[in-house]
Amino acid sequence: MDSHGQRVVWAVVDTGIGPLMLAATREGLVNVVFHATDGVRERALERLAARMGAEPVEDPRSPLLDEAIRQIDAYLAGTRHDFDLPLDWSLISGFNRQVLRELACSVPYGTVVGYGDLAGRVGQPGGAQAVGAAMGANPLPVVVPCHRVVERDGGIGGFGGGLETKRKLLALEGVLPEPLF
Numbered sequence: 005m006d007s008h009g010q011r012v013v014w015a016v017v018d019t020g021i022g023p024l025m026l027a028a029t030r031e032g033l034v035n036v037v038f039h040a041t042d043g044v045r046e047r048a049l050e051r052l053a054a055r056m057g058a059e060p061v062e063d064p065r066s067p068l069l070d071e072a073i074r075q076i077d078a079y080l081a082g083t084r085h086d087f088d089l090p091l092d093w094s095l096i097s098g099f100n101r102q103v104l105r106e107l108a109c110s111v112p113y114g115t116v117v118g119y120g121d122l123a124g125r126v127g128q129p130g131g132a133q134a135v136g137a138a139m140g141a142n143p144l145p146v147v148v149p150c151h152r153v154v155e156r157d158g159g160i161g162g163f164g165g166g167l168e169t170k171r172k173l174l175a176l177e178g179v180l181p182e183p184l185f
Contacts, residue, residue, distance in 0.1 A: 012056050015064035016040050017073045020080050021169050027052055027060055028068045032090030035143045038165035055095055082176060085113035087147045100138040102126050108148045114177045118156045140164055
């Protein structure tokens with residue numbers, strides 16, 4: 005850690021939805037990155053270094069990362085329905101943080117919410133597009149379940165991890181039928 009930043013540790017875990025990079029600070033889990041192949045991982049680490057003021061250090065033995073990996077594995081195996089991890093919200097602020105905190109607290113496993121409904125819950129009726137932008141900026145996908153936000157007309161909506169990943173997560177939670185192939 006340098007004098008201007010905080011220590012950031014990271015690890016990559018292979019999952020049924022592809023490799024995920026997890027990063028944490030002393031405060032908690034700070035970032036989850038989908039499709040964490042070499043190039044994606046390197047870009048994510050550069051962004052983290054710039055935002056956090058310190059070079060992230062690979063440390064798969066970090067107790068917090070180890071626990072996060074256990075919980076994500078259990079979630080993806082269908083044996084865990086929520087996460088009990090400290091979260092570091094420092095990569096997101098303002099409206100986006102407000103929306104993501106509301107999502108994390110009020111949309112449980114196996115349920116979905118519309119973009120517009122979520123906007124209304126944070127006092128911004130008519131703010132569906134802003135909620136969509138907040139979902140796209142979510143630094144903690146899966147753990148902060150932006151995959152549970154869908155379109156009003158029943159459409160699946162977008163997803164930073166890709167629509168196939170969103171379908172898999174919603175099927176895991178029983179919201180969608182399992183894909184046929």
